[in-house]
Amino acid sequence: MSYLLPHLRSGWAVDQAILTEEERVVCLRFGQDGDDTCMRMDETLSSVSEKVKNFAIIYCVDIQEVPDFNTMYELYDPCTVMFFFRNKHIMVDLGTGNNNKINWAMDDKQEFIDIVETVFSGARKGRGLVISPKDYSTKYRY
Numbered sequence: 001m002s003y004l005l006p007h008l009r010s011g012w013a014v015d016q017a018i019l020t021e022e023e024r025v026v027c028l029r030f031g032q033d034g035d036d037t038c039m040r041m042d043e044t045l046s047s048v049s050e051k052v053k054n055f056a057i058i059y060c061v062d063i064q065e066v067p068d069f070n071t072m073y074e075l076y077d078p079c080t081v082m083f084f085f086r087n088k089h090i091m092v093d094l095g096t097g098n099n100n101k102i103n104w105a106m107d108d109k110q111e112f113i114d115i116v117e118t119v120f121s122g123a124r125k126g127r128g129l130v131i132s133p134k135d136y137s138t139k140y141r142y
Contacts, residue, residue: 004042004046004049005029005042005045005046005049005058005059005060006058006059006060007059007060007061007062008028008059008060008061008066009062009065009066010066011066011068011069014028014059014061014066014068014069017057017059018084018087019087021057021084021086022086024054024055024056024057024085024120025055025056025057025083025084025085025090025116025119025120025123026056026057026059026083026084026085027045027056027057027058027059027081027082027083027116028059028060028061028081028082028083028084029041029042029045029058029059029060029061029079029080029081030061030063030069030073030075030079030080030081030082031060031061031062031063031077031078031079031080032062032063032064032078033060033062035078035079036078037078037079037104037105038078038079038105040105040107041079041081041105041106042060044105044106044107044108044109044112045058045060045081045112047109048109048112048113048116051113052113052116052117055116055117055120056116056119056120063075073100073101074100077101077103077104079103079104079105080101080102080103081101081102081103082100082101082102083116083119083123085119085120085123085124086123088123088128089128090119090122090123090127090128090129090130091128091129091130092115092118092119092129092130092131092132093129093130093131093132094132094135094136094137095132095135095136095137095138096136096137097137099129102115111133111134114133114134115132115133118130118131118132118133
């Protein structure tokens, strides 16, 4: 489903996407299009992209094609989603301990829309860290 989402094919394109968007949240999915986790996340992203187009824009970045951000953002997971607003990284407290990114595939479309709405409203108020509407700390239940 990644073919339905716009791709950024260079480090410069990623920087420009983050720098030039003034009114909406920039949601970047870092990963590889052929990865199973990314495919599941891309399906969610492509299905919600039309619903969130007024307050967010979603891009895909292939970490093999654009390795510029791998060390800077610690992109070691198969699929990573990060949020930016007005050239600032917006952290999300998901209850997992890692507030910088979402590093699993979200299958529930409404949950993802809720997170993006929370990021947008918090970022517009000047917050660099927003709290997720759902706590994901018990996601795996060991």
